[in-house]
Amino acid sequence: MANTGVLPFVRGLDFARNDFSDGKFPEAVSLMTGVQWLKLDRTNLNEVPKEMGQLLKLEHLSLTRNNLEKLHGELTELGCLRTLNLRRNKVRNSGIPIELFNSEELSTLDLSHNNLKEVPEGLEKAKSLLVLNLSNNQIDSIPNSLFINLTDLLFLDLSNNNLETLPPQTRRVANLQTLILNNNPLEQYQLRQLPSLVNLETLHLRNTQRSLNNFPTNLEGLVNLADVDLSQNMLPKVPDALYSLPSLKRLNLSENEITELSTAIELWQKLQTLNLSHNKLKSLPASLCKITTLRRLYVNDNEIDFEGIPSGIGKLGLLEIFSAAYNQLEMIPEGLCRCVMYFVDNSSGVLIISYIFKGMKDIVTEKNKNKQEDETRAESLKPKRWDEKLEKPPLNYSEIFEDDAGQIPGLCIWEIENFLPNRIDECTHGKFYEGDCYIVLKTLLDDSGSLTWKIYFWIGKKASLDKLACAAIHAVNLRNYLGAQCRTIREEQGDESEEFLSLFDTQITYIEGGRTLSGFYTVEDMIYEIRCYRIHAAGASIHLETVAIAPESLDPGYVFMLDAGPKIFLWYGKTSKNTLKSKARLMAEKINKNERKNKAEILTEMMGKESTDFLRVLGIHDDEYRLVPQEHVDPDFVPVQPxxxxxxxxxxxxxxxxxxxxxxxxxxxxxxxxxxxxxxxxxxxxxxxxxxxxxxxxxxxxxxxxxxxxxxxxxxxxxxxxxxxxxxxx
The missing domain is CATH 3.40.20.10 (Severin)
Structure with a gap:
């Protein structure tokens, strides 16, 4: 990079997933004084490169997933810095210079997943902050001065800390739209400041020891509150104050102690998702049937029987999912015949999961389709002019996309399954399967108040060709459906644009495999998932117990099979039985014959003499590492019967x-x-x-x-x- 200084037009650098440890950061970067954004995620940095002090126009800096413990003075010299992301490092309070927060431009700060024991000193000086994430640290108190100056905050995440209360000055952040306090010991905190946050749209209080005694009695002023999470608390009933929320769309009350619901639930006239799983409900009130906007209803693990489901539930015309696993249902209510339903492990003794009348509907649709094809075939026998054959058939996009698609500002995502887009829940946004493809729609309001859109289609690196093609086609279909004057943008796994990544509040994650089916049932090259098994004797045969792919899984008294696809490793513990060794070998040969067409290599690994290849697959990349397995498996361990x-x-x-x-x-x-x-x-x-x-x-x-x-x-x-x-x- 010796000549990078002659590239004054460069405005951004993505150095993510490089190795810049031990002073390997390129010095020539300091010459690129026009750079406005710099990405140094996963670069093994243990200190901030001094070259960054010369990037005086830098506005956005991301240093996630490194080994940083201290932030040196280089960052304090960046007067134009607007976004600073230090997520998942090892930063301590002593390693943060006070001058860092003197910038008048800093609007987004992410210090989550670090080693902070208190709020960084001087943070209250960052008066322009709009987004602040201090989650997943060890903070036990919030200073009174913090919210006196940070009155412009829109997003605040303090989850997964040790907070017992919030200061009275919290009421001053009246512009706040998102407040996340999950997993804090807030039993003594009364939430008295909550009614003052009149612009709040999202409130998450999962596992914060909420009860009727420490919940506000009046929330009428929160007219914008749409998303509330009160799961994993101690509520014996729904707090009355929740019934006064006119904009409520998503409510999670799972894992409480709720025994009944009030008829007042009919006041939630915009509610789309209601989760009441893992409570003590015996019935659902008839007033539930008046929430005509309801799309997803979860009541798993309650005590509901057939009589406990209101007869008018069929009036919920938009209901897509009714999940009632682990209840006392013996029959399926007739009114639910249009829904995708799950009735699991109920008192009938038979595991019945109903996908149901949706399947019947598919069959009827298929029959109607065949009938239409017959009529079309008969019509095609009539003579036509040559130009009539060029007419394109009209497409009804409303059968492909929901009516509300693109009508509300925010993010919508569809996964491609069996050639068609299937909308996914908001809780899975930013989590992409490597074997799937997705359509991502961002709906915005322009200065005139009109809706505008941005449409992307994301391609997983292991996605099949039919999913890729359908994602591109339906992205264009969505554009046509909305009448959007925009282009569809292709995003590929590992090479996403900054614009695309900025759509998500947190860093996107990749999940191995594919969640959806391909539309085709073609024979494809086998993709192997690396798996590790502990071998047990099971009478005349053997049992393979799945274990984590880690050194800690190994035990000297057992044989382990590490299946890496083209290579199958058999690891023999020093005190393992010879019968297990021989049976494990036969099993490996059977796998090789049936699954690998005898092309896999079966390798034997003796304890204390492991090969480098074996250690690499096990996740050990240190050549000097010495594997010393310990006995940890219970000698009385009995594999659970499948x-x-x-x-x-x-x-x-x-x-x-x-x-x-x-x-x-x-x-x-x-x-x-x-x-x-x-x-x-x-x-x-x-x-x-x-x-x-x-x-x-x-x-x-x-x-x-x-x-x-x-x-x-x-x-x-x-x-x-x-x-x-x-x-x-x-």
Whole structure:
């Protein structure tokens, strides 16, 4: 970079994911005095490069996920700095210079996920701050002076700290739109300042020890409050003050102690999502049926029976999801026939998850489509002029996109599934699966008050060709539907534009695999997920217990299989039994034959003599690291028996009766090629797809397996895996 100083037109530099440790930062950057934004995420920095002190026009600086403990004086010289993102470092209070906050331009500051024990000294001088994120630190108090000057704040995140109260001056930040206080011990805090925050739109108080005694009695002034999270608290009923919120759209009251709902819920005439899961409800009031805007209703893990569901629930014409897992339902209410519903583990003794009449609707739609095709085919036999053949068929985009798409300022995201866009929930915004494609719509208001739009389509690096093509096509369809005078912008994983990244409040994350099905059922090159298994004896066979891919998982008394796709490692502990070693070898050979076409390499690793390749796959990149496994597995450990469910089409719904597994051993004769099965191993969930099964049942089974997966807490390394008949082994 010796000649970078001759590029005065350069306005931004993205150096993310480089290694600039030990003074490797390029000195020539200091010559690029016109640079306005600089991205140094994941660059292994342990100090701020001195070259940055020369970038006097720098406005936006991102230093996330480094090893910074101190911020030296170089940052205090950047008088034009507007955005400073120091998320996920090791910054301490002693490492932050007071002069850093003297800038009159600083409007966005992110110090989340650091080692702060108190609010940085001098922060109250940053009078232009609009966005402040101090979450995930160890802060136990907020100084009185902080909110006296920071009256322009729009966004404040103090979640995951040790706060017991907030100062009275909190009422001065009257412009605040988002307040997040999740996971703080605020039992003694009365929230008296809350009614003064009249511009509040989002309020998250999850796990803050809320009760009826420390919740405000009057919130009538919060006419803009649309998103409230009061989950994981101690509420015996819905606080009366919530009924006075006219703009409420999303309300999360899950994991409380609520026993009944007031008829006053009908006052929530804009409510779209209501989560009441994990409470003590026995019934839902009839007034619920008057919330005609309701789209998603979650009442999992309550005590609701058939009589507890109001008969008029069918009047909720916009209801898309009614989730009632773990209740006492024996029958499906007729009024819910238009919804996507989940009734799991109810008192009937049969696991019934209804995807339901939506499937019947799809069948009817398919029949109508065939009828129309027959009519079209007959019409095509009539002679036509040559220019008539050039006419394009009209498209009804309202059947593809929702009526409210692009009508409200904010962000909407659709994932591509089976050729069509499927809108995803706001809680998953910024989380992209590598095997999927998405359409992202940003709706804005211009100076005249008119709506404007920006449309992007995001491509995962492992996405199939049909998803990529459909994302591009439907992005254009969305533009046509809105009548937008804008272009559609392609964004690729790992190469997203700054404009796209700025759409999200936090850094976007990539998730391995794909959440949605491809529209095609073509044979593709196998993509291997690296997995690690601990081998146990199970009678005449063996059991593979999924464990984390980490050195800590290894135990000297066991054999482990580290499956890396082209290479299968068998690690033998010093005190492991020879019978386990031989059976593990046979299992590896079976996997190689059935799944890898005998192209994988089976490698043996002896404890204390591990190869570099094995250590690399295990996540160890230090050549001097010495692997010393410890005994930690309970000698009385007994693997949990898996549960096998058959997915089949019943009378208008999908049934999942449990299949008995004799002696806990899954054999081929339990499976029928005409059906789809879900195997829940309590860590992983597998979907077995028979060769003769229908496409409708296949698609539903994948969604149902994800519901099963999310119903209980599983390890971070757990996953849902699809297995087609003929490729199974493990």
């Amino acid at each position: 549960r096998l469910y058959q997915v089949r089409l019943g009378m208008g719904y999908l049934e999942l009766p449990q299949v008995e597994i004799p002696h806990g051993k899954l054999t081929q004769n339990l499976l029928n090629s005409k059906n789809v099965y879900i195997l829940d191993c309590y860590v992983d969930v597998f979907v077995w797809i028979g060769k003769k099964s229908t496409r409708l049942v296949n698609a539903a089974a994948v969604k149902l397996s994800e519901e099963l997966f999310n119903m209980i807490d599983r390890p971070d390394f757990a996953m849902v895996t699809r297995v087609r008949e003929g490729t199974e082994s493990q």
